[in-house]
Amino acid sequence: MPLEKLAAAFFLQMAIILTACRVAGLVGRRLGQPQVVCEMIAGVCLGPSLLGWLAPGLQAQLFPPDSLRVLYVGAQLGVGLYMFLVGAEFRVDLFRGRLRGAASVSIAGMLAPFLLGALLTPWLMKIPGLFSPRATQWEATLFLGAAIAITAFPMLARIIHERGLSGTPLGTLALAAGAIDDAAAWCVLAVVLASFGKGAHLAYQAIGGGVAYALFLLLVGRRLLVPLGQAVERAGRLTQTHLAILLTLFALGAWAMDAVGIHAVFGGFLLGASLPRGLLTRELQRLVEPFAVVFLLPMFFTFSGLRTRLDTVDSLQMFLVALVVLAASVLGKGVACWAAARLNGEDSATSLAVGTLMNARGLMELIILNIGLQNGFIESGLFSVMVVMAIVTTLMASPVFEWVYGRRARLEGRLGSAGSTD
Amino acid sequence: MPLEKLAAAFFLQMAIILTACRVAGLVGRRLGQPQVVCEMIAGVCLGPSLLGWLAPGLQAQLFPPDSLRVLYVGAQLGVGLYMFLVGAEFRVDLFRGRLRGAASVSIAGMLAPFLLGALLTPWLMKIPGLFSPRATQWEATLFLGAAIAITAFPMLARIIHERGLSGTPLGTLALAAGAIDDAAAWCVLAVVLASFGKGAHLAYQAIGGGVAYALFLLLVGRRLLVPLGQAVERAGRLTQTHLAILLTLFALGAWAMDAVGIHAVFGGFLLGASLPRGLLTRELQRLVEPFAVVFLLPMFFTFSGLRTRLDTVDSLQMFLVALVVLAASVLGKGVACWAAARLNGEDSATSLAVGTLMNARGLMELIILNIGLQNGFIESGLFSVMVVMAIVTTLMASPVFEWVYGRRARLEGRLGSAGSTD
Numbered sequence: 001m002p003l004e005k006l007a008a009a010f011f012l013q014m015a016i017i018l019t020a021c022r023v024a025g026l027v028g029r030r031l032g033q034p035q036v037v038c039e040m041i042a043g044v045c046l047g048p049s050l051l052g053w054l055a056p057g058l059q060a061q062l063f064p065p066d067s068l069r070v071l072y073v074g075a076q077l078g079v080g081l082y083m084f085l086v087g088a089e090f091r092v093d094l095f096r097g098r099l100r101g102a103a104s105v106s107i108a109g110m111l112a113p114f115l116l117g118a119l120l121t122p123w124l125m126k127i128p129g130l131f132s133p134r135a136t137q138w139e140a141t142l143f144l145g146a147a148i149a150i151t152a153f154p155m156l157a158r159i160i161h162e163r164g165l166s167g168t169p170l171g172t173l174a175l176a177a178g179a180i181d182d183a184a185a186w187c188v189l190a191v192v193l194a195s196f197g198k199g200a201h202l203a204y205q206a207i208g209g210g211v212a213y214a215l216f217l218l219l220v221g222r223r224l225l226v227p228l229g230q231a232v233e234r235a236g237r238l239t240q241t242h243l244a245i246l247l248t249l250f251a252l253g254a255w256a257m258d259a260v261g262i263h264a265v266f267g268g269f270l271l272g273a274s275l276p277r278g279l280l281t282r283e284l285q286r287l288v289e290p291f292a293v294v295f296l297l298p299m300f301f302t303f304s305g306l307r308t309r310l311d312t313v314d315s316l317q318m319f320l321v322a323l324v325v326l327a328a329s330v331l332g333k334g335v336a337c338w339a340a341a342r343l344n345g346e347d348s349a350t351s352l353a354v355g356t357l358m359n360a361r362g363l364m365e366l367i368i369l370n371i372g373l374q375n376g377f378i379e380s381g382l383f384s385v386m387v388v389m390a391i392v393t394t395l396m397a398s399p400v401f402e403w404v405y406g407r408r409a410r411l412e413g414r415l416g417s418a419g420s421t422d
Numbered sequence: 423m424p425l426e427k428l429a430a431a432f433f434l435q436m437a438i439i440l441t442a443c444r445v446a447g448l449v450g451r452r453l454g455q456p457q458v459v460c461e462m463i464a465g466v467c468l469g470p471s472l473l474g475w476l477a478p479g480l481q482a483q484l485f486p487p488d489s490l491r492v493l494y495v496g497a498q499l500g501v502g503l504y505m506f507l508v509g510a511e512f513r514v515d516l517f518r519g520r521l522r523g524a525a526s527v528s529i530a531g532m533l534a535p536f537l538l539g540a541l542l543t544p545w546l547m548k549i550p551g552l553f554s555p556r557a558t559q560w561e562a563t564l565f566l567g568a569a570i571a572i573t574a575f576p577m578l579a580r581i582i583h584e585r586g587l588s589g590t591p592l593g594t595l596a597l598a599a600g601a602i603d604d605a606a607a608w609c610v611l612a613v614v615l616a617s618f619g620k621g622a623h624l625a626y627q628a629i630g631g632g633v634a635y636a637l638f639l640l641l642v643g644r645r646l647l648v649p650l651g652q653a654v655e656r657a658g659r660l661t662q663t664h665l666a667i668l669l670t671l672f673a674l675g676a677w678a679m680d681a682v683g684i685h686a687v688f689g690g691f692l693l694g695a696s697l698p699r700g701l702l703t704r705e706l707q708r709l710v711e712p713f714a715v716v717f718l719l720p721m722f723f724t725f726s727g728l729r730t731r732l733d734t735v736d737s738l739q740m741f742l743v744a745l746v747v748l749a750a751s752v753l754g755k756g757v758a759c760w761a762a763a764r765l766n767g768e769d770s771a772t773s774l775a776v777g778t779l780m781n782a783r784g785l786m787e788l789i790i791l792n793i794g795l796q797n798g799f800i801e802s803g804l805f806s807v808m809v810v811m812a813i814v815t816t817l818m819a820s821p822v823f824e825w826v827y828g829r830r831a832r833l834e835g836r837l838g839s840a841g842s843t844d
Binding site for chain 2: 003004006007008010011012014015018019021022025035066069070072073076077080240241243244245247248251252254255258259264287288290291292293294295374375
């Protein structure tokens with residue numbers, strides 16, 4: 001494909017992707033759903049599961065193979081920047097307030113998923129088209145556990161912030177537990193990625209590289225970044241030079257983690273988490289988030305949707321797999337976190353709300369799944385089944401939250417209105 | 423190249439490109455140069471003219487052929503968005519104030535370049551490696567004329583705004599004349615692109631498509647966009663939905679102009695110029711410009727630099743071509759505009775300053791040259807010679823302006839400090 005055709009194909013794709021995401025968002029908002037889950041669904045609809053099934057010729061014309069490489073890089077840039085921003089919002093001080101409660105909920109939200117992972121993988125690994133034949137039982141358990149344990153942490157943070165729950169027991173508990181679980185799940189995923197399908201040499205390189213990067217940021221990087229934060233405070237704003245420095249460091253971190261064999265998102269997230277808090281992180285959010293979320297992230301949803309083949313769920317067995325994975329996910333995260341909160345003395349409504357919020361997986365799940373598929377660790381069948389699980393558990397969150405907590409709390413004047421995420 | 427390697431190559435490239443652009447900017451600022459010309463030079467340095475000449479192996483490793491396609495699309499997105507923002511800043515009301523003066527200067531700044539183009543092309547077309555053998559004398563004249571006539575309009579606007587010259591005779595005159603000349607040069611370029619190397623059928627499609635797009639925006643689109651502007655005013659900010667609508671329209675316009683055979687930048691510029699002025703355009707600028715200018719535009723400078731081969735200027739003849747093109751450019755734009763302003767009764771310092779500002783070509787020249795090369799209209803030799811011309815005339819602007827106008831005006835308290843563009 002000549003270069004100018006490639007650019008034309010890209011612009012047309014973007015017009016269609018952005019339109020699909022916004023139309024889905026408009027419909028979803030009427031049903032009380034957040035934008036992110038609507039974009040997940042829009043992505044699946046643009047892929048072989050709907051558009052490619054209804055109009056394969058049109059779909060192939062819109063997404064010629066050559067253009068997918070550009071879409072892939074755009075998608076990586078989008079999730080990389082997004083995780084960079086998530087890292088910049090990540091607040092360790094949340095843990096302090098309600099440490100005991102958060103610890104119980106987060107431990108329950110880790111133990112149960114890995115337990116269920118261990119129970120299910122012996123069965124799942126026998127079914128072709130789910131895990132790579134080269135995956136070990138141990139790796140499959142860790143991957144499935146991490147995929148069940150992940151929480152839509154950024155979405156959680158936004159819901160809690162928007163509804164004015166930031167200071168409440170529910171808000172603090174859910175945020176802290178979600179943060180701990182997500183951090184743990186990403187660590188486990190990094191270990192799986194580092195070990196899977198590599199010789200000992202490459203596995204050491206990946207684990208060593210990841211640990212070295214994290215330690216460097218924690219011990220040295222954080223301090224080196226302090227002057228940058230001070231320069232931003234002095235200037236009273238984030239200048240183009242500051243932004244360029246931050247984006248250069250982001251690109252370096254993303255490259256380093258890609259190069260050692262983990263994934264660009266780790267580079268972005270850890271760097272974001274190391275940034276000095278204050279004007280720098282607020283301005284970074286303000287300047288980068290709009291374009292990253294509105295323009296770049298939809299590329300990721302689409303690329304992920306192009307890989308989702310709902311037609312792989314075409315046998316009774318695969319249907320059973322889908323149901324079992326969904327049930328295990330709700331049980332291992334939603335129910336486990338509810339039980340832990342209840343045992344920890346929270347009232348029934350708060351516990352149910354915590355369970356519901358922790359059960360939503362959103363974009364984070366898609367990132368994990370795409371990394372797994374990209375590395376050949378899981379195959380198209382399990383990928384598609386788990387995309388459905390991610391969509392269903394995210395779709396559940398808003399109405400169930402409203403039902404178990406929102407209406408009553410609003411009547412008592414304890415809750416902001418269920419405004420849109422926009 | 424497998425996908426994950428492609429993403430890793432992209433992140434590494436970006437880290438190096440952003441670093442090169444910022445280091446060049448830091449050095450340049452000390453010498454009183456604006457960021458844009460530093461990035462033009464940084465791009466050339468990353469290409470075969472410096473890095474590829476010093477360390478061809480390293481250069482080839484940093485920019486593997488596969489990754490160039492991604493860089494190209496990113497570059498198109500960058501200039502497309504940039505021209506979209508330039509269009510959104512474009513103010514027709516500038517013309518009213520000093521219509522007569524602006525008309526003389528802008529007519530001089532158009533006539534002289536096309537006259538010089540007509541004089542030079544018979545000679546230039548005989549030299550191999552400059553124009554495509556398929557280009558007619560008429561097309562070559564129009565292209566060379568447009569390339570000499572173009573002004574760094576966005577840079578001009580920024581310099582004038584930053585130095586507090588917006589209300590002065592100099593500011594109004596230069597801005598209005600620059601805007602008229604740029605608009606005219608782009609129209610001429612569109613005609614050249616539409617006619618060059620195409621059958622009558624494709625030429626009609628390009629001209630018809632371009633005219634239809636411009637007329638549609640002028641007659642219908644502007645009105646259709648009014649409610650969007652009102653919605654932004656009501657909301658008091660540009661929401662994600664508003665931003666998504668704007669970026670979708672941008673992508674559609676860029677695609678349409680690419681598809682009919684003109685170029686994506688026209689789609690972006692004309693759409694930007696049609697947007698309702700007010701909170702919408704201010705917020706669009708605020709939300710999109712930082713990322714577009716800091717992250718995406720450097721891809722364009724690099725892609726352009728990768729195409730610039732200063733080693734084509736390796737004969738006495740090519741050296742002569744370079745000198746003549748440079749002299750014709752300064753004569754056709756700087757001297758012609760100075761003379762027009764002087765004849766129109768402006769004082770000597772103001773006239774010299776107008777000539778100097780109009781003579782800087784900056785990014786706009788690079789866009790025109792890349793379009794010409796991409797379409798096979800000009801060849802590597804002329805491209806490289808004219809990149810040098812663009813850099814030299816832009817480099818000249820700041821010191822000459824300071825010399826002929828700045829020092830005196832500052833002594834009289836009529837001028838802001840020569841602050842950096844950042």
